[in-house]
Amino acid sequence: MFRRPLRRAMRRAARPDVPPLLRRAHEFMAAGNYAAAAEAFETLARAGEARQHPKTGQMYLQAGRARILAGQKSAGFQHLKAGLDALQRMGLRGQLFHAGQRVTAELNQHGMTAEAQELSQWLQTNIPAGMTPAPVPSPAKRPILPTHCPGCGGPLRADDVEWLDEVTAECAWCGSPLRDE
Ligand SMILES: [Zn+2]
CATH class of the missing domain: 1.25.40 (Serine Threonine Protein Phosphatase 5, Tetratricopeptide repeat)
Structure with missing residues (x-):
């Protein structure tokens, strides 16, 4: 990975x-x-x-x-x-x-x-008012994340993690980079 x-x-x-x-x-x-x-x-x-x-x-x-x-x-x-x-x-x-x-x-x-x-x-x-969250990749493009972070064991949700780019997310708990590879 x-x-x-x-x-x-x-x-x-x-x-x-x-x-x-x-x-x-x-x-x-x-x-x-x-x-x-x-x-x-x-x-x-x-x-x-x-x-x-x-x-x-x-x-x-x-x-x-x-x-x-x-x-x-x-x-x-x-x-x-x-x-x-x-x-x-x-x-x-x-x-x-x-x-x-x-x-x-x-x-x-x-x-x-x-x-x-x-x-x-x-x-x-x-x-x-009118504030929208940072754009996240469209569902079709989003990689499938593991259910739990390999770094800290925390549960992962697509709307909870921070997307660094279209294929990389950051664990909301420990900051580990997450990619579907
Ligand atoms: Zn983590």
């Missing part, structure tokens, strides 16, 4: 050091151990916050999902807001757009309709 050097991808996403805690956090989540997953993602989020790391928002969002799945809806909602806020503060508007839509839908699925509405309103004031 990654035999052809792709300068932009390599510069932005050269083989990151994946924190072992991130791998464990994904394992806890996949195993349904939501309380342990929440603690791990909270630790990662706080560490990311201290360094203004671009993945901080993702860590908060996943900590929030884990808390909600563990039955701690109020704590989970606080993390979801912190995650969207981190994306907004770091200027990651494309991610904010997608994450906002997804989180709102997830809250509704959990019956947290008041919280979903609060987030929708927040998103409306924080995402400029």
